[in-house]
Amino acid sequence: MDVRRTVEAVWRIEAPRLVAFLARLVQDVGLAEEIAQEAFISALEQWPRDGVPDNPGAWLTSVARRRAVDLIRRERLRDQKYAEVAAEPGGEDSDLLSLIFIACHPVLPRESRAALALRLVGGLGTEEIARAFLVPSATMGQRISRAKRTLSEAQVPYEVPGDDELPHRLSAVLEVVYLIFTEGYSSTSGEEWIRRDLTEEAMRLGRVLAGLMPREPEVHGLVALMALQSSRFRARVGPNGEPVLLQDQDRSRWDRTLIAHGLAALGRARRAGKPLGPYTVQAAIAACHTRAHRFEDTDWDAVVALYDALGQLAPSPVVELNRAVALLHADGPHAALAVLDGIREQPRMARYHLYGAVRGDVLLKLGRRDEAAEELERAAGLAPTLRERTLLMERAAAANRDQ
Known part of the structure; x- marks a missing residue:
């Protein structure tokens, strides 16, 4: 049996709850992760020699708890903290939920929230996260370290937000999970259009959150x-x-x-x-x-109605762009073009390749092939991935051929 691979598999499963448990006790996410990593190293050293314990998670928790006790002793907080740390772990769901909320705290930039959530809750290593977001490992390491330092310096409390703050904070958490998902669903850089590793991790985080809330x-x-x-x-x-x-x-x-x-x-x-x-x-x-x-067979009238509702809940030019697609199929190209014209001057649309892709399709339906080809070529120039650029250039070429 490859014990190292077993240790790594157990770590991937147990790390989020272990870090969450430790963070509740020491009130510092960075320190909690360091203690958990020390327990992981101990497993790498001892399990090949002594065998994998019957309950690996309990073994890691026990080792990490002892290290936390030693740390608290050194910091001369034994009287108050020792009783907390030496106690049996409890409230694991609350601990994990607190970890999710602190990793996605609004005091952090959005990209740092996503990275920290993948590190602390997803159990991914720095190199894995760096590959996921296509940045150098050193850059991602600095981003994660800076995020933990920010949380520490801002003295962000390790707790689930109260009822008055929960809606806003939950919105920030969901935004981070969906940000991870959308980066995988339609990648914003690189050669590949789809990144299954990111979407699967986001879905796992979503299921964890649904189980906790x-x-x-x-x-x-x-x-x-x-x-x-x-x-x-x-x-x-x-x-x-x-x-x-x-x-x-x-x-x-x-x-x-x-x-x-x-x-x-x-x-x-x-x-x-x-x-x-x-x-x-x-x-x-x-x-x-x-x-x-x-x-x-799509019920396009229902889709339009739902986009109308979404536009009231979360108005944005992207929502209007998607609504234009639905209108194209429900009411025809003239209705869709009117919506597209209404958001054409939005700064985000000037940089968004899908705006040109949709407008090109609408213009094709109207028989305006020269304009359609121009829109599709412009969209290709803005497309973030090679696959999408190639597809859009092929559609532009087809529009020119069919004239």
Whole structure:
């Protein structure tokens, strides 16, 4: 048996709860991670010699607790802290939830929240996170270290936010999880369009959060959204790695298990008895696509209505862009073009390749092929990945040929 691989597998599973437990005790995330790492090193040293314990998680917790006790003794806080640390671990779910909230604290920049969440809650190493976001390992290490230092210097309390602060803080947590997911679902850099490692990690974080906060409908809404979108992965990429658009996908290749999980999570969100939030509405839109056996069978009126609701909950030019796509199929290209013209001057749209991609499609429907080709070429120049650039240039070339 490869004991080192066993240790690493156990560590990946146990690290988040171990760090969460230690952080509650020592009130410092960076210090908690250091103590947990020391326990991991002890396992690497002792398990090959003594054998893997029957309960590896309890072994790691016991070793880490003893090291924390030693640390507290050195810091002369024995009387107060020793009793806390020496006690049996309790409230693990609360500990883990506190860790998630501190990793995603608004005092940190968005990219640092995502990195810290993957490190502390996801159990990923610095090199893995650096590869995920396509930055040098040293850069990512500095980002994570700076984030932990910021939390320490800002004296961010290690606790689950109170009722008055929870909605805002939960929104920040969900934003981080979805940021990780979307970076994998449609990568913003590199040659690959899809990064399955990131989407799977985001979905795992979402499931953990749903288990810890079962009464929060937006958590279930986000889980539903990620599952329904992920169900299309096999159909989103062609045999040579090229992107396949929704209307061209072979829906028989959609993952029915993920669809079932997504629809079940959507049902839990809707039954919570609270107004629907933006993630739940987006999941409902994804469900409309899921229920259609063919692209032509999509209930586009329902999709438009849901985008209308999403525009009220979370207004943005990206929402309007997606609403324009729905209007194209529900009411025709003139209605879609009117919406696109309304957001054309938005600064974000000037840099967003999908705006040109959608506008090019609408102009093609109107027979304005020269303009369509120009839009598609401009979109190709803005596309973040090689796969998308190639697809858009092919569509631009087709628009020129068909004149």
